[in-house]
Amino acid sequence: MERVALEKKVLSENDRVAADLRARFQEHGILCLNLISSPGSGKTSLLERTLESLPRQDRVAVLTGDIQTENDANRLRRFNFPVKQITTGGTCHLDARMIERHLADWNLGDLDLLLIENVGNLVCPSSYDLGEAAKIVVLSVTEGEDKPLKYPSIFFKSDLLVLNKIDLLPYVPFDIEAAADNARKVHPGMEIVKVSCLSGDGLREWMDWLEHRRRQHKALLQETAS
Amino acid sequence: MHELGIANSVLEAVRTEMARHPGTYPCKVGVRVGEMTAIDQEALRFCFEAIIVETDLESLELGIEVCPRRHRCLACGHEFVVRDYDSRCPQCASLETVCISGDELELAYLEVEEYGTSSVGEKSTQ
Numbered sequence: 001m002e003r004v005a006l007e008k009k010v011l012s013e014n015d016r017v018a019a020d021l022r023a024r025f026q027e028h029g030i031l032c033l034n035l036i037s038s039p040g041s042g043k044t045s046l047l048e049r050t051l052e053s054l055p056r057q058d059r060v061a062v063l064t065g066d067i068q069t070e071n072d073a074n075r076l077r078r079f080n081f082p083v084k085q086i087t088t089g090g091t092c093h094l095d096a097r098m099i100e101r102h103l104a105d106w107n108l109g110d111l112d113l114l115l116i117e118n119v120g121n122l123v124c125p126s127s128y129d130l131g132e133a134a135k136i137v138v139l140s141v142t143e144g145e146d147k148p149l150k151y152p153s154i155f156f157k158s159d160l161l162v163l164n165k166i167d168l169l170p171y172v173p174f175d176i177e178a179a180a181d182n183a184r185k186v187h188p189g190m191e192i193v194k195v196s197c198l199s200g201d202g203l204r205e206w207m208d209w210l211e212h213r214r215r216q217h218k219a220l221l222q223e224t225a226s
Numbered sequence: 227m228h229e230l231g232i233a234n235s236v237l238e239a240v241r242t243e244m245a246r247h248p249g250t251y252p253c254k255v256g257v258r259v260g261e262m263t264a265i266d267q268e269a270l271r272f273c274f275e276a277i278i279v280e281t282d283l284e285s286l287e288l289g290i291e292v293c294p295r296r297h298r299c300l301a302c303g304h305e306f307v308v309r310d311y312d313s314r315c316p317q318c319a320s321l322e323t324v325c326i327s328g329d330e331l332e333l334a335y336l337e338v339e340e341y342g343t344s345s346v347g348e349k350s351t352q
Contacts, residue, residue: 001253006243006333010235010257093228123264124228127331149311153264156329185311188321 014128017096021103021131026224028108031217032116034130036154037138038147039120042164044072045197046138046206047117051079053207059110063102064117065094072117082106093124096131113214122147126154133217134159141165142172145179148186155186160193160209167196229266232331233273237283239333250338256289260328267292289335295328 009015025032035043047062054060061082064072073085084102086094099116116132118125126135137158139147142165148155155161161183163176176194183190193209195202240255259265267290274288295308299315300322306315313323 002247002250002338004243004247004336004338006239006256006336008239008333010232010239010331010333012239013235091228091231095231126264127228127232151264152311153262156262156325185313188313188323 011127011129014096017100018129018131021096021099022133024108025114025131025133026221028111029218029221030108030111030114031214032114032130032132033213034116034118034125034132034135035138036118036122036125036135036158037120037140038122038143041120041138041140041143042197043117043120043138044075046162046164046195047076047115048079049197049200049203050115050207050210051076051081053203054079054081056080059112060115061106061111061113062115062117063094063099065098065119067091067119088119092119092121093128094118094130095128099130122151122154126157134213136160136162138162138164139179139183141168141174141176141179145175146182148179148182152186155183155190158187158190160191162206163192163194164197166194166201167199229269230273230277232265232270233277236274236288236333237277240283240286240336243336244338247338250340252283252286252336253339254287254289254337256291256334256336258291258293258330258332258334260293260295260330262295262325262328263331265331291334293327293330296326297323298326299323 037043062076063084063086064076065086065088066072067088067090070085073083076083086098086102088094094116116130135158137154139161141163163179169176180192183192191209193202193205195206236255236257240252244252259267270290271288278284278286296305297308297313298305299318299320301320302315302318304315304317305326314321315323
């Protein structure tokens with residue numbers, strides 16, 4: 001019997017494609033963000049409100065993933081930015097190869113920001129690197145404040161927590177401070193914004209975060225280039 | 227349920243590695259799974275066993291080593307296992323600690339046996 005040390009990642013093939021995507025995003029100065037949440041937390045609504053408030057000439061594109069239907073892409077196309085639906089046909093997450101395939105006929109030189117809406121699932125998408133600069137987790141106030149403790153992986157790996165549907169706070173027994181505390185227990189120092197995509201509350205803060213992140217990314221790229 | 231995809235990746239890696247070890251067959255593959263990876267051990271084992279049935283790798287065993295979340299204290303350098311999400315340094319109480327493991331999903335090792343040296347039903351290639 002001989003034991004051979006392997007010492008490589010299980011998802012090394014996905015990671016290889018993701019690293020390649022990351023290099024291409026970097027080359028074209030694109031900030032790529034990967035939005036993850038349970039089904040129905042409001043990823044698409046957040047993207048609708050985001051696209052709605054971005055200037056028309058902004059160089060933004062969206063890839064949106066679901067198991068079936070073009071529904072989300074249809075909702076997001078109304079804002080006249082390039083949008084493509086990825087239907088996985090059953091797979092519960094997006095992987096790097098799907099991103100690579102769906103970017104194939106877009107000219108990356110035309111983009112500054114790529115928003116990826118993952119399949120609604122709080123577990124599996126956290127294992128797959130898509131070449132993004134950051135993951136963002138969306139949690140809505142109808143889901144229970146202990147979600148970060150129950151599904152720590154995605155909160156651990158995300159840079160930002162968007163707490164959505166705060167307009168419903170008067171009607172649900174959701175302790176928003178406890179939710180924030182739980183997220184920071186799993187991920188000390190995690191950034192959090194509280195929004196309602198329906199009423200618009202807190203969206204300014206989200207857009208500021210996005211704008212700050214875009215500026216920061218650009219500065220970082222310029223620094224690496226010089 | 228992404229454990230099926232993970233199990234497939236493990237199996238692919240085994241096949242790739244086996245090409246480098248002619249005259250042997252694989253007995254056991256070891257993977258390291260961090261507790262922060264959202265991989266369910268039992269589901270992974272179930273999927274793994276399901277995809278090797280009636281293949282040439284049917285006797286392949288899967289070893290899973292679960293790695294706890296470990297942090298290093300930036301103030302005093304102490305390394306410790308994080309329990310109940312409490313990432314405060316147990317030695318100096320600093321909150322400035324960084325994660326050093328618990329997020330791994332890695333192939334650790336492969337155990338191979340030469341054909342003909344074991345009674346585990348493999349036929350010799352000689």
